[in-house]
Amino acid sequence: xxxxxxxxxxxxxxxxxxxxxxxxxxxxxVTISFGLLKNxxxxxxxxxxxxxxxRVLYLPEDILEKAAETALRDSHPNGAIQxxxxxxxEAIASMPEVERVSDGTRRDDRVPFLDLPKARSLEDRFxxxxxxxxxxxxxxxxxxxxxxxxxxxxxxxxxxxxxxxxAELRDLLKEKGFDPRAIFPKSHQQSRVLGWKxx
Amino acid sequence: xxxxxxxxxxxxxxxxxxxxxxxxxxxxxVTISFGLLKNxxxxxxxxxxxxxxxRVLYLPEDILEKAAETALRDSHPNGAIQxxxxxxxEAIASMPEVERVSDGTRRDDRVPFLDLPKARSLEDRFxxxxxxxxxxxxxxxxxxxxxxxxxxxxxxxxxxxxxxxxAELRDLLKEKGFDPRAIFPKSHQQSRVLGWKxx
Numbered sequence: 001x002x003x004x005x006x007x008x009x010x011x012x013x014x015x016x017x018x019x020x021x022x023x024x025x026x027x028x029x030v031t032i033s034f035g036l037l038k039n040x041x042x043x044x045x046x047x048x049x050x051x052x053x054x055r056v057l058y059l060p061e062d063i064l065e066k067a068a069e070t071a072l073r074d075s076h077p078n079g080a081i082q083x084x085x086x087x088x089x090e091a092i093a094s095m096p097e098v099e100r101v102s103d104g105t106r107r108d109d110r111v112p113f114l115d116l117p118k119a120r121s122l123e124d125r126f127x128x129x130x131x132x133x134x135x136x137x138x139x140x141x142x143x144x145x146x147x148x149x150x151x152x153x154x155x156x157x158x159x160x161x162x163x164x165x166x167a168e169l170r171d172l173l174k175e176k177g178f179d180p181r182a183i184f185p186k187s188h189q190q191s192r193v194l195g196w197k198x199x
Numbered sequence: 200x201x202x203x204x205x206x207x208x209x210x211x212x213x214x215x216x217x218x219x220x221x222x223x224x225x226x227x228x229v230t231i232s233f234g235l236l237k238n239x240x241x242x243x244x245x246x247x248x249x250x251x252x253x254r255v256l257y258l259p260e261d262i263l264e265k266a267a268e269t270a271l272r273d274s275h276p277n278g279a280i281q282x283x284x285x286x287x288x289e290a291i292a293s294m295p296e297v298e299r300v301s302d303g304t305r306r307d308d309r310v311p312f313l314d315l316p317k318a319r320s321l322e323d324r325f326x327x328x329x330x331x332x333x334x335x336x337x338x339x340x341x342x343x344x345x346x347x348x349x350x351x352x353x354x355x356x357x358x359x360x361x362x363x364x365x366a367e368l369r370d371l372l373k374e375k376g377f378d379p380r381a382i383f384p385k386s387h388q389q390s391r392v393l394g395w396k397x398x
Contacts, residue, residue: 001343019218019221019222022218022221022222023218023221023344024344024347100340107315107318107334108315116306116307119306119337120337123337123339129337129339129340129343130337131335131336131337131340132334132335132336133335134335135306135331135334135335136330136331136332136333136334136335137330137331138318138319138322138328138329138330140322140328141299141328141330144200144328145222145223148223
């Protein structure tokens with residue numbers, strides 16, 4: 001029972017990976033990269049600290065280009081992040097060896113998030129099971145589990161280097177001459193998992 | 200970290216209980232009864248076979264009365280089942296010792312099911328965390344986990360005696376002189392967990 005789990009190195013995707021392992025799945029973490037930055041290395045480092053198998057999946061840069069256009073048109077990153085997330089899940093689900101794909105999206109997330117028709121469509125189109133271990137958990141439950149399990153580094157999202165879609169999207173916007181700060185909401189606290197607690 | 204888990208003895212509520220335990224929670228199973236039947240004994244028996252702590256929580260019969268009226272008015276049990284489920288969760292959440300309440304509802308369930316506003320309202324009104332371990336799992340994932348874990352007895356829902364709300368609702372309707380078969384859809388395959396596999 002192998003599951004390919006979309007992974008950023010953050011709390012939510014790390015907690016989900018732990019839950020999948022507790023349910024008896026063999027977990028392989030997958031971090032998306034468009035090849036602009038090496039920020040997938042932070043996810044790799046966390047994956048290694050946690051003892052999970054990890055791979056980088058490169059997506060075509062035109063997906064990031066389209067996401068950047070969307071972000072510029074919307075003056076907001078949500079549509080772009082949603083677009084990348086859907087393409088990332090599809091890219092994993094379309095790999096021939098993949099029967100199960102998962103991510104760390106939560107009940108209280110707005111973006112990225114697959115509603116029920118989209119979740120079922122992903123499963124049907126690619127013949128996979130889509131598993132979201134955090135979907136039935138509220139923020140209190142997620143907090144109590146992550147506090148029990150992980151050593152976490154907190155920081156502003158601009159300063160904390162993470163392997164999420166935001167970093168490369170910001171980078172491409174800068175490259176195109178736009179100020180990402182005009183598009184992304186004022187930076188908020190972000191987290192990065194360093195390793196297990198008390199291990 | 201103790202969680203009170205709404206329990207019928209079926210596959211979904213048993214799988215959820217197992218997941219909660221795997222996440223490190225101390226699980227106490229709670230089966231609802233209105234005192235009309237002793238069908239909670241089937242949940243108790245399964246709980247004992249699985250090694251979980253179990254209690255019966257009696258709800259006032261007027262809740263079942265109101266559910267029966269709803270079922271008769273709708274000529275369908277969905278509204279009634281939903282009504283009982285919400286009152287059951289509230290009854291557990293309102294016990295002073297309860298900080299976490301959970302159930303076995305699934306992503307693909309229509310009834311009983313709490314949408315996001317109702318889930319948050321339950322948490323806010325009673326100061327509890329509401330945990331649904333199966334919410335992010337599709338039918339394939341639930342099937343592969345239950346097949347791996349449990350010995351299951353299958354049967355028609357009219358014949359298979361279970362500790363769900365349906366049995367007492369049918370019983371009250373009969374007592375009132377109505378034929379439950381006019382209200383409940385034609386019986387479908389139901390399941391009851393007998394115990395762990397290979398133990």
